[in-house]
Amino acid sequence: MSEEKFDGILLAMAQQHEGGVHELLETFFSFLLRKTDFFTGGTPGAARKLLLEKFQKFEEKALVERRRKEQEKEEAERKRRERIARKQKEEEQAAQMDLDNDSRVTELTDEEAAELQREMDEKARLKEKAKLKDETKQNGGGEESDDDLQDIQKRKDGRSGLVIRSRLRDGRVPRSKPDSTIEDPPGLRACCTLKSYVEG
Secondary structure, three states: OOOOOOHHHHHHHHHOOOOOHHHHHHHHHHHHHHHOOOOOOOOOOHHHHHHHHHHHHHHHHHHHHHHHHHHHHHHHHHHHHHHHHHHHHHHHHHHHHHHHHHHOOOOOOHHHHHHHHHHHHHHHHHHHHHHHHHHHHHOOOOOOOHHHHHHHHHHHHOOOOOEEEEEEOOOOOOOOOOOOOOOOOOOOOEEEEEEOOOOO
């Protein structure tokens, strides 16, 4: 006889017992008492022996099933840990490969090398230009033009001689009168900057 044959009936009975298994067993043994001679029909102790035999049979099945589920759970957990460890190893290997690739020396063509050198020179020039502007500001000077910065740079490189620059304060030169003494006219102020450099 199939074990599932009366599952529908027994399940319906169980659902009507709010007290769970305890009430269900009460109903079942009450049925055996009222409608059968289960307790008194055999030799003394026969009913108890039969109940214990059936209990042990199904208890053993339940324990076997529980061990099987526990083993499946442990196996699933072991596989999960293996997947995590394998993934971590693959990520570490990928990171190491990226590091190795970054550490490799890349061979450039002549055109690529020339372009790279031009970029490096341009960056160095801009950096030096910014540095000269900062030095000028720190020394109390105003904004320097590109020509001034180039003169300063030439001075640092030791390739410049004497540089004289005149700046008119008002941006104009007044007329000189005949027979006048030689002196600076009013409003005219010549700013001469002498910058002498020694080639080194």
